[in-house]
Amino acid sequence: MSLDIEKLRGLFPILHQEVHGKPLIYLDNAATTQKPQSVIDAISDYYEKDNANIHRGAHALADRSTNYFESTREAVRAFINARESAEIILTKGTTESINLVAATFGRKFIGAGDEIIISTLEHHSNIVPWQMLCEEKGAVLKIIPINDQGELIFEEFVKLTSERTKFVSVVHASNALGTINPVKEIISHAHKVGAKVLLDGAQSTSHLDIDVQDLDCDFLAFSAHKLYGPTGLGILYGKREVLESMPPYQGGGEMIKEVSFEGTTFNDIPFKFEAGTPNIGDVIAFKKALEFIQELGKGAIKAHEDELLRYAVEKLSDIKGFIPVGVAKDKVSVLSFSIQGMHPFDVGVMLDAKGIAVRTGHHCTQPLMKRLGLEGTVRASFAVYNTKAEIDALAEAVQKIARIKNK
Amino acid sequence: MRDIKEVQEEIISEFEILGDDKESTIFYIMELGAGLDDFPEEQKIDEHIIKGCQSKVWLTASEKEGKIQYQADSNTDITKGLISLLIRVLSDRKPAEIAYADLYFIDKIGMGSIIGSQRSNGLASMIKQMKLYALAFDAKLNAGI
Numbered sequence: 001m002s003l004d005i006e007k008l009r010g011l012f013p014i015l016h017q018e019v020h021g022k023p024l025i026y027l028d029n030a031a032t033t034q035k036p037q038s039v040i041d042a043i044s045d046y047y048e049k050d051n052a053n054i055h056r057g058a059h060a061l062a063d064r065s066t067n068y069f070e071s072t073r074e075a076v077r078a079f080i081n082a083r084e085s086a087e088i089i090l091t092k093g094t095t096e097s098i099n100l101v102a103a104t105f106g107r108k109f110i111g112a113g114d115e116i117i118i119s120t121l122e123h124h125s126n127i128v129p130w131q132m133l134c135e136e137k138g139a140v141l142k143i144i145p146i147n148d149q150g151e152l153i154f155e156e157f158v159k160l161t162s163e164r165t166k167f168v169s170v171v172h173a174s175n176a177l178g179t180i181n182p183v184k185e186i187i188s189h190a191h192k193v194g195a196k197v198l199l200d201g202a203q204s205t206s207h208l209d210i211d212v213q214d215l216d217c218d219f220l221a222f223s224a225h226k227l228y229g230p231t232g233l234g235i236l237y238g239k240r241e242v243l244e245s246m247p248p249y250q251g252g253g254e255m256i257k258e259v260s261f262e263g264t265t266f267n268d269i270p271f272k273f274e275a276g277t278p279n280i281g282d283v284i285a286f287k288k289a290l291e292f293i294q295e296l297g298k299g300a301i302k303a304h305e306d307e308l309l310r311y312a313v314e315k316l317s318d319i320k321g322f323i324p325v326g327v328a329k330d331k332v333s334v335l336s337f338s339i340q341g342m343h344p345f346d347v348g349v350m351l352d353a354k355g356i357a358v359r360t361g362h363h364c365t366q367p368l369m370k371r372l373g374l375e376g377t378v379r380a381s382f383a384v385y386n387t388k389a390e391i392d393a394l395a396e397a398v399q400k401i402a403r404i405k406n407k
Numbered sequence: 408m409r410d411i412k413e414v415q416e417e418i419i420s421e422f423e424i425l426g427d428d429k430e431s432t433i434f435y436i437m438e439l440g441a442g443l444d445d446f447p448e449e450q451k452i453d454e455h456i457i458k459g460c461q462s463k464v465w466l467t468a469s470e471k472e473g474k475i476q477y478q479a480d481s482n483t484d485i486t487k488g489l490i491s492l493l494i495r496v497l498s499d500r501k502p503a504e505i506a507y508a509d510l511y512f513i514d515k516i517g518m519g520s521i522i523g524s525q526r527s528n529g530l531a532s533m534i535k536q537m538k539l540y541a542l543a544f545d546a547k548l549n550a551g552i
Contacts, residue, residue: 349433
């Protein structure tokens with residue numbers, strides 16, 4: 001079913017504004033997506049009507065807040081098809097979710113000489129926590145290489161695995177290039193050598209159907225703000241048996257069962273990992289974002305975004321000096337590129353002058369840029385509310401900019 | 408020679424002509440950068456790179472007859488244009504004059520909105536480095552070295 005994009009754009013108040021005197025064309029969706037009115041309203045509704053701390057209060061507002069909060073947890077469970085909502089931990093974002101796993105599972109189960117595998121495509125958030133863990137424990141970090149198309153080389157991953165492999169943490173879809181990794185095969189192979197697997201779903205969850213039971217991943221980390229939801233909120237999915245085997249992350253608040261000065265017993269999952277007062281209003285509002293996505297349907301969203309990407313590649317490829325970066329066969333709607341003879345920053349600032357918002361630079365994937373021999377790229381990333389007319393404007397602007405150095 | 412204030416006023420007038428049109432302003436800045444003297448490749452070493460800039464900026468300073476000459480380059484055309492403005496205001500002046508210069512033109516031409524707040528930090532680093540060079544030369548000259 002095709003979507004009525006104009007109607008859908010009406011749900012996003014931020015899109016209807018001018019920047020530098022030009023209509024805003026927002027193509028930085030891999031960094032963060034814009035929020036529909038329903039999400040914005042839910043945040044103000046919460047503070048206008050329901051604000052109370054959750055789980056402990058013996059009054060109506062606390063009861064309401066708790067119910068709304070927990071109903072988001074249930075909505076997330078359904079969104080990724082987890083077995084139970086206790087497997088859904090609410091964090092500050094993808095980065096915190098990954099750090100939580102490294103700091104708890106990692107500290108308990110990874111030892112000297114053990115190996116952790118990540119890929120060349122990783123964002124810094126899925127590199128640094130593992131580097132820190134390896135340094136602390138004397139473990140070894142192994143990196144899956146990529147080919148020149150920007151695709152992970154599965155055969156090389158297989159070669160890296162052995163009985164020493166204890167953990168594999170890979171990105172589902174690359175933020176810098178859009179490459180979708182063969183994660184089901186990666187998970188299946190990692191399990192054969194007894195390793196646990198974390199998927200960084202920051203870029204995949206808004207585009208692809210995610211079924212954690214079908215994927216059989218041990219962990220999945222993602223952020224609400226890339227899913228049309230609020231910032232400062234993330235999800236960590238973990239299999240019950242794995243979460244239960246892990247020590248707590250931070251101490252205090254909801255994570256305790258009983259505290260005495262002699263010792264403390266910890267709460268059950270998911271609360272064991274949710275110390276302190278959470279971001280209640282934003283958690284509640286996130287349910288509206290999930291409803292927005294569910295109503296449109298991931299299939300329809302992906303079809304529209306794929307069409308935008310195909311159209312953008314076609315339009316921009318004709319431009320002299322245009323160099324696509326990352327041409328994997330299987331991609332989410334990310335178009336990374338360079339202009340011959342130009343620094344990405346200059347291109348980004350010139351596009352901004354035309355009201356077009358893109359990302360430029362290394363996209364927090366410096367090792368990947370080093371592998372590609374680039375300082376950075378210009379990245380246009382599309383969401384469901386983008387249109388072909390916006391891509392026409394992008395192509396026209398890029399053509400004009402490229403002419404400066406590519407006459 | 409015109410003083411620092413006069414050169415700043417001249418730049419402010421040039422940018423006023425461009426008005427609020429960001430596109431023309433950027434093209435103008437890039438043109439200014441293209442007019443900068445060639446920077447020797449062998450001088451593009453780590454110790455000449457200014458910390459705090461997201462793009463690469465190389466800056467050197469030399470002293471001639473009690474005045475400081477700056478040379479700079481960048482791997483981005485826009486940043487190069489910005490440095491050319493700083494060089495136009497500060498180069499070929501006495502160290503003390505540079506060290507205590509009030510560079511109000513940057514705010515007046517709306518540089519923050521042209522290059523974004525993160526890049527403004529880079530610009531501040533460039534100014535700081537230029538002033539540090541000036542202070543160092545001032546100390547040397549005063550000590551008769």
